[in-house]
Amino acid sequence: xxxxxxxxxxxxxxxxxxxxxxxxxxxxxxxxxxxxxxxxxxxxxxxxxxxxxxxxxxxxxxxxxxxxxxx
Amino acid sequence: xxxxxxxxxxxxxxxxxxxxxxxxxxxxxxxxxxxxxxxxxxxxxxxxxxxxxxxxxxxxxxxxxxxxxxxxxxxxxxxxxxxxxxxxxxxxxxxxxxxxxxxxxxxxxxxxxxxxxxxxxxxxxxxxxxxxxxxxxxxxxxxxxxxxxxxxxxxxxxxxxxxxxxxxxxxxxxxxxxxxxxxxxxxxxxxxxxxxxxxxxxxxxxxxxxxxxxxxxxxxxxxxxxxxxxxxxxxxxxxxxxxxxxxxxxxxxxxxxxxxxxxxxxxxxxxxxxxxxxxxxxxxxxxxxxxxxxxxxxxxxxxxxxxxxxxxxxxxxxxxxxxxxxxxxxxxxxxxxxxxxxxxxxxxxxxxxxxxxxxxxxxxxxxxxxxxxxxxxxxxxxxxxxxxxxxxxxxxxxxxxxxxxxxxxxxx
Numbered sequence: 278x279x280x281x282x283x284x285x286x287x288x289x290x291x292x293x294x295x296x297x298x299x300x301x302x303x304x305x306x307x308x309x310x311x312x313x314x315x316x317x318x319x320x321x322x323x324x325x326x327x328x329x330x331x332x333x334x335x336x337x338x339x340x341x342x343x344x345x346x347x348x
Numbered sequence: 349x350x351x352x353x354x355x356x357x358x359x360x361x362x363x364x365x366x367x368x369x370x371x372x373x374x375x376x377x378x379x380x381x382x383x384x385x386x387x388x389x390x391x392x393x394x395x396x397x398x399x400x401x402x403x404x405x406x407x408x409x410x411x412x413x414x415x416x417x418x419x420x421x422x423x424x425x426x427x428x429x430x431x432x433x434x435x436x437x438x439x440x441x442x443x444x445x446x447x448x449x450x451x452x453x454x455x456x457x458x459x460x461x462x463x464x465x466x467x468x469x470x471x472x473x474x475x476x477x478x479x480x481x482x483x484x485x486x487x488x489x490x491x492x493x494x495x496x497x498x499x500x501x502x503x504x505x506x507x508x509x510x511x512x513x514x515x516x517x518x519x520x521x522x523x524x525x526x527x528x529x530x531x532x533x534x535x536x537x538x539x540x541x542x543x544x545x546x547x548x549x550x551x552x553x554x555x556x557x558x559x560x561x562x563x564x565x566x567x568x569x570x571x572x573x574x575x576x577x578x579x580x581x582x583x584x585x586x587x588x589x590x591x592x593x594x595x596x597x598x599x600x601x602x603x604x605x606x607x608x609x610x611x612x613x614x615x616x617x618x619x620x621x622x623x624x625x626x627x628x629x630x631x632x633x634x635x636x637x638x639x640x641x642x643x644x645x646x647x648x649x650x651x652x653x654x655x656x657x658x659x660x661x662x663x664x665x666x667x668x669x670x671x672x673x674x675x676x677x678x679x680x681x682x683x684x685x686x687x688x689x690x691x692x693x694x695x696x697x698x699x700x701x702x703x704x705x706x707x708x709x710x711x712x713x714x715x716x717x718x719x720x721x722x723x724x725x726x727x728x729x730x731x732x733x734x735x736x737x738x739x740x741x742x743x744x745x746x747x748x749x750x751x752x753x754x755x756x757x758x759x760x
Contacts, residue, residue, distance in 0.1 A: 285486065
């Protein structure tokens with residue numbers, strides 16, 4: 278299984294997995310594989326939530342393209 | 349002839365004098381606007397500032413006028429920032445306005461209402477324009493003062509609710525003459541940066557004057573042109589600014605804005621848990637279904653086995669029944685043979701059979717068989733032989749002598 282880039286991707290993948298599993302045409306074999314992937318994703322998501330810490334960065338507004346010239 | 353000077357020299361002189369008067373070069377004049385005109389071609393603003401005793405002409409050039417955050421109107425009390433000097437051509441003393449803003453509650457309200465009507469007419473407040481916020485923003489751009497309480501509130505709330513996000517701060521002045529330009533630049537910078545998924549423009553509570561800058565038309569336009577959703581949170585619940593109308597979402601306070609921008613980690617955790625449970629239930633029911641199918645198949649196999657068992661027993665039954673039948677037939681044949689024997693024996697014992705060998709049956713007149721011992725003299729009897737009967741009369745009955753008896757015994 279590919280580790281998701283971030284929590285949101287992990288969560289989205291989990292929702293996708295549930296959908297695939299609910300699809301009756303998914304074989305048992307595939308379902309078992311999806312289930313294993315889901316277990317890892319849930320662990321990943323929980324760990325990510327656990328370890329998250331707000332990050333703050335600054336941007337230099339003056340560097341942005343200005344709407345009008347100043348003085 | 350007296351010394352004279354031309355009008356132009358006079359005006360030039362007067363202008364030089366005035367320009368050397370330092371206070372005139374950096375003024376803030378309070379007055380009411382009248383005779384307001386916007387020159388249709390040049391875009392310059394011409395008006396008169398007056399109070400109850402005096403008036404002065406004023407001009408604001410296009411490049412400054414463009415930066416105005418409100419629409420000046422006649423009767424509006426304003427603070428004009430600029431300088432005053434002589435316009436040489438007309439000899440007119442006038443104020444050159446660099447910047448102005450409504451002064452006092454009435455004027456502010458007038459400006460506010462005018463701008464609101466104008467932007468509303470342009471459709472900038474149209475509910476259809478409001479964009480939804482991303483449910484889980486990975487990065488939020490924040491336009492606020494780096495040192496303000498608003499940033500602190502936002503940081504606190506977001507690190508408690510959704511620490512997975514990143515704040516990208518565009519530090520701006522939220523007060524003073526530079527505030528408007530600074531805020532507009534901050535919005536532009538965050539809109540141009542690829543990282544933020546939404547932009548929060550905020551400042552904490554303050555006086556009407558403090559919050560005035562957020563009624564700026566330029567800020568309103570910057571927000572309306574923003575490609576990303578914008579959340580506004582200026583002052584407190586009761587403070588409404590033009591920014592609030594044009595923003596995609598208005599929050600009553602910085603803290604409330606922070607709550608609206610991000611999901612609650614507890615809720616997300618709960619959702620994750622439910623998602624996990626659903627996946628678990630799904631795989632379990634899938635297993636169950638497969639087991640059931642397998643069992644159904646297996647029981648069909650049991651049926652097959654039963655069928656075989658029945659067939660085996662049917663065969664055994666057939667064999668037994670065949671055996672019983674043949675046994676019966678054999679017995680029947682045996683009995684039949686025995687019967688034939690018995691019949692032969694019986695035949696051999698037929699009393700009529702002995703008649704052929706010369707024996708005779710004695711009958712009385714009634715036709716009943718009689719032994720010779722029963723006969724009496726004079727009795728009429730019939731003797732029956734094999735072919736004929738003879739009617740006789742008994743002459744005499746006498747017992748047998750000893751010799752006759754021996755002869756009988758020998759025969760037996």
